[in-house]
Amino acid sequence: TSFGFKEVPEEEKSKLVGNVFSSVASNYDLMNDLMSGGLHRLWKDRFVSELTPFPGMKHLDVAGGTGDVAFRILEKVNSISRRALRHDPAEVLNDETQIYVCDINPNMLNVGKKRAVERGLGESQSLKWVEGDAEALSFEDNSMDGYTIAFGIRNVTHIEKALAEAHRVLKRGGRFLCLEFSRVDIPILKELYDLYSFSVIPAVGELVAGDRESYQYLVESIRRFPPQDKFAAMIADAGFQKVQYENLVGGAVAIHSGLKI
């Protein structure tokens, strides 16, 4: 179904995504809360609870500009460290844990850095902000214990390349986790969701952020993204084992996971 939207040629996609997120960056938090009714916070909590962070881990959060996922991971690691070692928190923050936040858009990274300060994590040596493309990561092979990507992979031009890169940088035993909008297939809920995404989201985008087009693009990109089973098959094709997914809100959002063995 085209849903009345134009096909976006592949070569234009990267540029378009860049523009969208530059324009969206400053309103990002407010818009996320508005559009999801605050639910994105719970989805991210659930997402990070799927990961088993540990002190000293090396983790990569791709498309993580706002820091939302990285902060949750670091806070979990810090609370484990504090509990286990009964250390002074300042000392614990200096442990070997490294959480890389990689994003293609420097504006989004700046939003994240600002928010790290607001969250009291500004001084943390564990957070590293890296500008980079999910399709061509600057990290070494077999170097990460975990890889996360939240609401990012559908914006990547070649999903297969991003998955191959995720697999490459993970160590054996490393976990891949992806949080992304997906397909609602439950009647009535599906109709409501369609109405919401095609009418309400662009209207709110225009009203609050003064940018209908960007939000229309976001809705369209959700529809283009492969449904749960197809995406799971792509993750397996990239070499991951034990590929699974869990639907949230009837499939409006899904958490996919895989293991590099």
Ligand code: SAM
């Ligand atoms: N993970 C954050 C969250 O859940 O709040 C941010 C999600 S935001 C909807 C999508 C992010 O993907 C943007 O920050 C954008 O700059 C980034 N992005 C888009 N294409 C990318 C790519 N090829 N490589 C890395 N990041 C990319």
